[in-house]
Amino acid sequence: MTKVAMIVSANAEPFGIGVLAEVWGEQYHPDDGNPVFDFVACTPEPGIVSGSSGFGFVITHGLEAVADADLVALAAKRDYRTEDPRVSQALREAHDRGATIVASCTASFQLGHAGLLDGRRCTTHWRYGAELAETFPEAIVDTDVLYVEDGPIVTGAGSAAGIDANLHLMRQWYGARVAATTARRIVVPPHRDGGQAQFVRAPMPVVEAETLAPVLDWAEEHLAEPLTVAALARRAHMSERTFARRFRDETGTTPWQWLLGRRVAMAEELLETTDLPIEQIAQRVGFGNAATLRHHFGAVRGTSPQAYRRSFSCVESA
Template sequence: MASAALAVTDGMLHFELAVALEVFGSAPAAVTVPWYDLTVCGPRPVRLGPFRLVPDHGLDHLRRADTVIVPGWADVDVPPPPDLVAALRAAHEEGARIVSLCTGAFVLAGAGLLDGRRATTHWAHTDVLAGRYPAVLVDPDVLYVDNGTVLTSAGKAAALDLCLHLVRLDHGSAIANTVARRLVVPPHRAGGQAQFVTAPVPDQDDHPLTALFPWIIERLDQPLTVEDLARQAGMSSRHLGRHFRAATGSTPLQWLLAQRIRRAQELLEKTDDDIDTIAKSTGMGTATTLRRHFNRTLGVPPDTYRRTFRSRTQERPQRSA
């Protein structure tokens, strides 16, 4: 069972804290793999907006965690407290994966953990982060940045995207999708997607794409074109493209390819189907096409992904205290 710790102190944002608690605090009923052993670490009872929180452990406990999560930092003009900075540095030196949500990036930057690394934060504060910490390579146009051992997210909903990304890394796409369904959110928004889109998820029954998305998902094995999607939606291809860009931040074909890759991940995780069969099931046509797109998108070939995921489904030994 992997351990996760929330680093809290006065001045944190309660929304991002609640997001992390919801994702890592307990597994959905359908998930049977060992879930995260989540603790809350802070120097003392702390005030988060209108709430008072009593931590489970002191900040020194962060160094025992596999993953340390820093929620949003309410006042970016106030430096993070030295004890929190020191605890994060110690945890990182011990090998912990350090994650910030929203303006928690200012805490990581204050600890020097973002120096020389790409990072992001809420779009309203990216200029401030870049100006205050010139050694940080601030990217204002993405939902989250994964540097391996240090990860940062943009604001609010993007914090949930990063948390689901972590579940996907640790437990695979199928389980991350199960968590997303419980939360009634999209199962995957790529980290490179733009922060600001008109409507990240169509939430009105009369939205032009509300019925189109499930129609596509049910037909991923078919050779769909933009014209097919436009015809089903009852609009021109150009009009469809505008709606897709506003709703998802990507083109129809980019979104379609992302869904095919997600489906391939699930099949690699949950079945013993060979690559040719999976290629046909996901509309990729041939194993060569699947391997090319899969490797380009995820950085590993399908066979490696399958072996890696199946090794992660086995219970991991806990880190020594």
């Protein structure tokens, strides 16, 4: 029987605990044939462990439960910047003896404190990616994905992406049928398309300067047209070189990247709020055809327009 030790620290995030308990801790599997795991929750100081949402958890096992675990699962905690040396030591010992370790969301910081992210690809919630990279400069942080497996270390992105990371591990160890059956039991898809990029809202910065604001307002109203830098420069009454320099100074990006961002954002809105065909959306936002829309949308959002619509459409089916 596979032993799974879940480490719960003070100020633990309830959702993260729930994810791990649902995937690995469920003891009742009527008729599905899935394995039952030896699931143990442990903590540095057994007893009542505080949670981040106003209630606590009774954890009766100490960190000695990690010593023979096949999988060590870290529950995220609110004060993720604070290291508990006891947890770090338990993680290093587990790693040294060959255990697999999984952590999602802010729990990735605990792996960093233990020195287990150095030279490894990893992820965390998109809100914390820059901080993780700054705090642990030897880590290779990728916040465009839902989870990363690098050797015996598996990291998941924020919140529900912990389910993706743990189902991935289950798929690796026990096969697609077991993972799919588990996913069906907890009423989630066994595999999700794309990465975190599709969930990140990244509005373009507001242009405060008066010189380009009228041109950008006009461009947003004419995205369907074949806009070029030359055309925008003429509208601003500038040379192309001056326009490009002024554009970067005032927006922090290039005209082409700005147009690309606005077109993708408009495509997102149409995918969410209309049932227009993909080809028609591509024409409305200035990509010309569905193939070009798919190319740029995939590069920016890490998923296809069709998959994005399935996930985020608010249009009721007839």
